[in-house]
Amino acid sequence: MPETLFGVPFAAFVGQLLVGLINGGFYALMSLGLAIIFGMLHVVNFAHGAQYMLGAFVAWGLLEYAGINYWWSLLLAPLIVGAVGIFLERTMLRRLYHLDHVYALLLTYGFALILEGSFRFKFGATGQPYANPISGGLDTDFAFLPWYRLWVIAASLTVCLLTWFTIERTKLGSYLRAATENPQLVRTFGINVPRMLMLTYGLGVGLAGFSGVMAAPIYQVSPLMGSNLIIVVFAVVVIGGMGSIVGSIVAGFGLGVIEGLTKVFFPEFAGIVVFLAMLITLAVRPNGLFGSTA
Amino acid sequence: MTDPTPMPCLQVRALTGFYGETQALHGVDFEVRTGEVVCLLGRNGAGKTTSLRAVVGLLSRRGGTISINGHSTIGLAPEAIAHLGVAYCPEERGIFASLSVEENLMLPPVLKPGGMGVDEIYALFPNLLQRRTSPGTRLSGGEQQMLAIARILRTGAKLLLLDEPTEGLAPVIVEKIGQTIRLLRDRGFTILMVEQNFRFASRVADRFYVIEEGRAVLDFDREAIATDRERIESLLGI
Numbered sequence: 071m072p073e074t075l076f077g078v079p080f081a082a083f084v085g086q087l088l089v090g091l092i093n094g095g096f097y098a099l100m101s102l103g104l105a106i107i108f109g110m111l112h113v114v115n116f117a118h119g120a121q122y123m124l125g126a127f128v129a130w131g132l133l134e135y136a137g138i139n140y141w142w143s144l145l146l147a148p149l150i151v152g153a154v155g156i157f158l159e160r161t162m163l164r165r166l167y168h169l170d171h172v173y174a175l176l177l178t179y180g181f182a183l184i185l186e187g188s189f190r191f192k193f194g195a196t197g198q199p200y201a202n203p204i205s206g207g208l209d210t211d212f213a214f215l216p217w218y219r220l221w222v223i224a225a226s227l228t229v230c231l232l233t234w235f236t237i238e239r240t241k242l243g244s245y246l247r248a249a250t251e252n253p254q255l256v257r258t259f260g261i262n263v264p265r266m267l268m269l270t271y272g273l274g275v276g277l278a279g280f281s282g283v284m285a286a287p288i289y290q291v292s293p294l295m296g297s298n299l300i301i302v303v304f305a306v307v308v309i310g311g312m313g314s315i316v317g318s319i320v321a322g323f324g325l326g327v328i329e330g331l332t333k334v335f336f337p338e339f340a341g342i343v344v345f346l347a348m349l350i351t352l353a354v355r356p357n358g359l360f361g362s363t364a
Numbered sequence: 365m366t367d368p369t370p371m372p373c374l375q376v377r378a379l380t381g382f383y384g385e386t387q388a389l390h391g392v393d394f395e396v397r398t399g400e401v402v403c404l405l406g407r408n409g410a411g412k413t414t415s416l417r418a419v420v421g422l423l424s425r426r427g428g429t430i431s432i433n434g435h436s437t438i439g440l441a442p443e444a445i446a447h448l449g450v451a452y453c454p455e456e457r458g459i460f461a462s463l464s465v466e467e468n469l470m471l472p473p474v475l476k477p478g479g480m481g482v483d484e485i486y487a488l489f490p491n492l493l494q495r496r497t498s499p500g501t502r503l504s505g506g507e508q509q510m511l512a513i514a515r516i517l518r519t520g521a522k523l524l525l526l527d528e529p530t531e532g533l534a535p536v537i538v539e540k541i542g543q544t545i546r547l548l549r550d551r552g553f554t555i556l557m558v559e560q561n562f563r564f565a566s567r568v569a570d571r572f573y574v575i576e577e578g579r580a581v582l583d584f585d586r587e588a589i590a591t592d593r594e595r596i597e598s599l600l601g602i
Contacts, residue, residue, distance in 0.1 A: 241470070247462040247463055254422055255458040257443045258420045258445075258450075259446060259519070260443050260446030260473060261443055263443070
């Protein structure tokens with residue numbers, strides 16, 4: 071085992087690679103949800119960060135007030151957050167589909183502000199801790215790899231691949247892809263597209279809630295955790311290509327790793343490397359790495 | 365026609381329709397009886413395509429009455445109308461680029477019994493079988509038209525709405541479409557189509573309506589073409 075790599079301690083390298091993969095997993099899950107919602111509904115869901123925060127708070131609340139553990143929360147919180155999303159879609163968002171896209175963007179942005187504001191009012195800006203559900207880790211010669219972090223990487227990768235498979239390889243996915251292209255025609259085949267849009271929004275938002283639960287033991291559960299993340303996630307979406315499923319997964323993990331490794335080699339650039347990548351992508355491929363050129 | 369008075373499976377009365385604020389249909393009347401091939405003729409912009417879109421529920425505002433097999437459909441959503449046994453093949457064909465040929469074919473769900481089997485459809489359109497893994501929009505224009513018709517044959521719908529099935533296609537393909545429509549008629553399908561190509565339509569349709577400025581101004585059957593040719597051709601601007 072080498073002690074250093076390009077003049078950097080090997081342990082630091084592996085540590086930051088792991089951090090990069092974890093962040094990448096969150097970027098991928100979050101931008102995947104945004105991609106699905108944008109592809110089907112043409113809505114830029116600015117509430118995504120707030121819905122991620124809501125997922126973390128639901129998990130925290132379930133544990134705090136009802137003693138429901140992390141694993142149940144991983145199932146329940148995305149369902150609850152998804153249901154809140156479906157309520158938002160049914161009562162407000164669907165009234166805006168026939169208007170310019172900017173109206174839906176403003177609605178979701180306003181919803182995010184209200185949600186984050188209320189949580190801040192109730193819980194304050196400081197975070198609540200959430201106990202790590204899997205303590206311990208893998209002790210190797212070069213680094214200590216906490217089990218929970220490995221679990222986050224595996225779970226986010228699995229959920230991303232399952233989502234990709236569902237959309238690209240199943241019958242349900244073919245409805246989604248077709249309705250993305252020509253919703254009116256798909257309706258004439260007897261498929262209830264308005265209901266599909268509602269469930270798609272619920273699914274995308276549920277993915278944000280799922281990410282929030284997974285984030286709870288790593289970061290603090292705080293009202294602003296989502297708005298910190300969402301800025302980077304929008305950059306990831308632009309790099310991957312707006313609405314592209316593969317693009318959001320590849321760009322999510324890729325940028326997480328790039329960001330992590332930048333912390334090792336050029337620490338002063340770590341905060342801006344994602345935005346630099348976005349600038350370069352926009353200059354070279356304005357539709358993103360996997361975006362359609364249409 | 366074998367049965368002189370079959371029940372109309374589609375009856376359209378005083379149909380009005382709007383695109384946004386613009387009124388495109390001003391009281392269209394026509395009917396299609398079970399087992400017939402009926403063709404809507406007329407100049408560009410007369411309201412033929414709009415009439416088909418109104419029948420399948422794709423106009424946001426429509427008035428008058430449309431009844432399909434006795435069910436009034438004027439207030440129904442497109443997905444509910446589809447469940448009454450109507451299928452629609454749009455003018456632009458609507459083949460999905462992100463779906464393979466086979467995924468396009470299998471996309472519309474089977475809503476009623478009595479649709480054609482996949483093997484039967486592939487036997488009818490062997491090209492589609494050969495190219496079933498290609499993306500839908502890689503097909504030639506003629507193949508895309510075949511696919512657009514083929515995919516609505518599986519669903520159990522007995523009333524097919526075909527919007528300009530021959531538009532922009534080579535004569536040999538037009539001939540094949542004509543054969544297909546006659547075969548579907550023999551198989552018990554009822555067809556309402558829109559055509560600009562009067563020569564083609566006059567060989568496959570049983571009855572015709574001329575649509576002009578959002579109204580049906582003339583209806584005649586195939587026998588009348590020989591006797592009334594001049595009047596028909598002047599109305600169509602041929």
